[in-house]
Amino acid sequence: QKEVEQNSGPLSVPEGAIASLNCTYSDRGSQSFFWYRQYSGKSPELIMFIYSNGDKEDGRFTAQLNKASQYVSLLIRDSQPSDSATYLCAVNGAAGNKLTFGGGTRVLVKP
Amino acid sequence: DVKVTQSSRYLVKRTGEKVFLECVQDMDHENMFWYRQDPGLGLRLIYFSYDVKMKEKGDIPEGYSVSREKKERFSLILESASTNQTSMYLCASSGASTGEQYFGPGTRLTVT
Numbered sequence: 613q614k615e616v617e618q619n620s621g622p623l624s625v626p627e628g629a630i631a632s633l634n635c636t637y638s639d640r641g642s643q644s645f646f647w648y649r650q651y652s653g654k655s656p657e658l659i660m661f662i663y664s665n666g667d668k669e670d671g672r673f674t675a676q677l678n679k680a681s682q683y684v685s686l687l688i689r690d691s692q693p694s695d696s697a698t699y700l701c702a703v704n705g706a707a708g709n710k711l712t713f714g715g716g717t718r719v720l721v722k723p
Numbered sequence: 724d725v726k727v728t729q730s731s732r733y734l735v736k737r738t739g740e741k742v743f744l745e746c747v748q749d750m751d752h753e754n755m756f757w758y759r760q761d762p763g764l765g766l767r768l769i770y771f772s773y774d775v776k777m778k779e780k781g782d783i784p785e786g787y788s789v790s791r792e793k794k795e796r797f798s799l800i801l802e803s804a805s806t807n808q809t810s811m812y813l814c815a816s817s818g819a820s821t822g823e824q825y826f827g828p829g830t831r832l833t834v835t
Contacts, residue, residue, distance in 0.1 A: 644822040655813055655826040656766075700766070704822035709754050709773075710781075711824055713766040 615639060616703050618714035625721055631688040633717045635701030638682070644704035645677055645684045646711065649697045656700055660686065691721045726750070727827035729814055735833045742801040744830050746814030753819040755797035757781075757789065759810040760829075766813070772797055773819075804834045 616637045625631045637645075644663050648656035662668045662675040662684065674687040684703075688695055701714040730745035746755065756771040758781075768781030770789040778789050786808060790798045797816075801808055811831050815824040 646823055655829045658823055658825065661823050702824075709817050709819075709822050709824075710756075710768065710771065711822065715765045 615712045616701055616714035618699075618701050618717045620715055621718040622720045623717055625691050625719065627691060627693060627721055627723050629691055631691045631695065631719055631721070633686045633688075633699050633701075633719070634683060635685065635703075635714055636683045637701075637703045637712075639703065639705045639712075640679075640682065642679075642682075642703045642705050645675070646702040646704070647673075647675060647684075647686045648700040648702060648713075650700060650716065651697045688719070691719075693721050693723055695719060696721045727814060727816055727825050729812075729827040729830050731830050732828060733831050733833075735835065736801075736804050737835055738805060740804050740834075742804050742832065742834075744799040744801075744812055744814075744832070746797045746799070746816075746827055747795055748797075748816040748825075748827075749795065750816065750818070750825075751794065752816035752825075753794070754817045754824075755791065756815040756817075756824060757787075757797065757799045758813045758815065759783070760813055761810050769799065804832075806834050808832065809834045 647660040650656045660675040662677045668675045672689045676685045698716040700716045702711040727748045757769045772791045788800045814827040817824045
């Protein structure tokens, strides 16, 4: 079983809609959770991090964390074609600052 | 803003050559990491370092070594490049008390 799991997609959403991405993790001791955006051929770019249960909003992005159920999600509101990318979920376990990455969800926003 | 730079964007080497990939960060971060990323396999950790002259193996260290002589610089070395080391190599750094990692632009290495 993978430690951090994401649906590989592609998740196809119409422009202006909400994209909802999910990520589950296996280590109950995980402390911090991150979302990265990666355009094709480019390196991952940090877009959100969340440490506490609940929601955290930053512009059009909202991260949601539920430690009891061991999942973290990312909502992208008013999706734009420029949001088309692969989104990586990463989890910081109890031991040190290593991150464990999921395989990523590819998002396609269609005009 | 955190800046992580890598010595080359594209590199072509021959089988058996010794290859050096360099990474420099300007945020005084304690932690530095080397990953490779391949289609279908995601990001895989090769080596990381929590301090100068300190290194720890990641998930796929075979065929690689690293050097960290200065806090801002972390080098990845392929002692004898092989075709299965053709990949995108990504360097990242993070602070001691924070988990978020910041990535460099990556080096696409082709070994022929």
